[in-house]
Amino acid sequence: MIETLKVAVQKKGRLYDGSLALLKECGIEVSNGNNQLRVQAANFPLEVFFLRDDDIPEYVQDAVADIGFVGENVIAEKNKQVDPVEKLGFGKCRLSIAIPKTGTIRSTNDLNDKKIATSYPLILSNFLAQKNITATIQEISGSVEIAPRIGLADAICDLVSSGSTLFNNELSELETVLTSEAVLISNKNLSAEKQTLLNKLLFRIRAVKKAKNNKYVLLNAPNDKLDAIVKLLPGMKSPTILPLAESGWSSVHSVISENDFWNVIESLKANGAQGILIVPIEKMIV
Ligand code: PRT
Ligand code: ZN
Numbered sequence: 001m002i003e004t005l006k007v008a009v010q011k012k013g014r015l016y017d018g019s020l021a022l023l024k025e026c027g028i029e030v031s032n033g034n035n036q037l038r039v040q041a042a043n044f045p046l047e048v049f050f051l052r053d054d055d056i057p058e059y060v061q062d063a064v065a066d067i068g069f070v071g072e073n074v075i076a077e078k079n080k081q082v083d084p085v086e087k088l089g090f091g092k093c094r095l096s097i098a099i100p101k102t103g104t105i106r107s108t109n110d111l112n113d114k115k116i117a118t119s120y121p122l123i124l125s126n127f128l129a130q131k132n133i134t135a136t137i138q139e140i141s142g143s144v145e146i147a148p149r150i151g152l153a154d155a156i157c158d159l160v161s162s163g164s165t166l167f168n169n170e171l172s173e174l175e176t177v178l179t180s181e182a183v184l185i186s187n188k189n190l191s192a193e194k195q196t197l198l199n200k201l202l203f204r205i206r207a208v209k210k211a212k213n214n215k216y217v218l219l220n221a222p223n224d225k226l227d228a229i230v231k232l233l234p235g236m237k238s239p240t241i242l243p244l245a246e247s248g249w250s251s252v253h254s255v256i257s258e259n260d261f262w263n264v265i266e267s268l269k270a271n272g273a274q275g276i277l278i279v280p281i282e283k284m285i286v
Contacts, residue, residue: 005066070182088184095158229268232264236255
């Protein structure tokens with residue numbers, strides 16, 4: 001029998017698009033046109049299960065799915081026996097305690113003897129215990145941001161990304177409890193065949209991630225400036241240098257990291273580089 005890797009993906013919500021886009025960038029086509037529960041990938045031995053994100057850690061623990069794409073916030077709250085394998089770079093947010101802008105709570109210590117509404121009672125209770133704060137946790141499953149206004153709680157602990165939900169509800173962030181992004185989790189007892197499939201998928205995911213974090217740069221430089229320019233461009237091994245048709249000039253090709261991108265470009269220009277082209281990289285295998 002040919003083994004198939006069963007992947008749990010959020011059925012609909014904030015992680016759905018990112019998960020399917022990542023599979024696509026890995027060359028794995030999954031169509032969910034008919035809103036099905038499970039879909040076989042066309043060109044990789046992989047089957048996608050569409051589930052609520054809250055259920056994904058348990059399904060992966062229990063081997064209903066072999067791996068899953070889920071937020072670190074959900075992994076921490078559900079506390080199941082799964083292996084976090086790879087951060088995926090999307091679904092970024094933070095779990096924060098927020099307080100009414102006008103009120104008596106001004107510091108984390110002021111939370112003592114107060115009521116905090118959240119959908120993350122386990123993470124919050126661990127956090128409060130660590131800070132030696134005694135507060136009542138009011139667990140609610142949605143619309144946490146309205147809890148202070150309707151008198152249900154004094155503060156909230158909820159996910160924040162842009163901050164506009166807090167702003168619109170006249171709340172301000174007091175402290176970050178956890179930062180989160182989507183990660184790939186795995187069942188702890190994969191068969192050797194499934195582990196091989198996971199390694200294949202991981203190889204592709206890492207190539208996609210690396211490509212996103214790097215840019216290909218091409219530039220022209222006078223030959224007497226090449227030494228200085230090459231020092232600014234380590235590249236994967238070292239930059240490629242090709243002569244231009246015009247004598248005394250060369251074309252330099254290299255890869256630069258997204259993180260120091262603008263600083264490097266400024267230094268390149270300052271060192272005599274001209275006609276700088278920046279090109280996205282589709283996949284990067286090192
Ligand atoms: O139906 P199901 O249970 O699968 O979905 P869900 O409603 O529980 O989850 P969903 O789709 O809202 O979020 C899925 C995951 O996306 C979360 O578990 C996080 O890992 C991640 N994520 C990233 C977020 C946010 N950003 C986010 N901003 N999840 C929720 N929010 C909510 C937050 O709860 C608050 O209501 O967005 C609001 C705040 O956003 P801003 O932009 O106004 O700050
Ligand atoms: Zn959910």
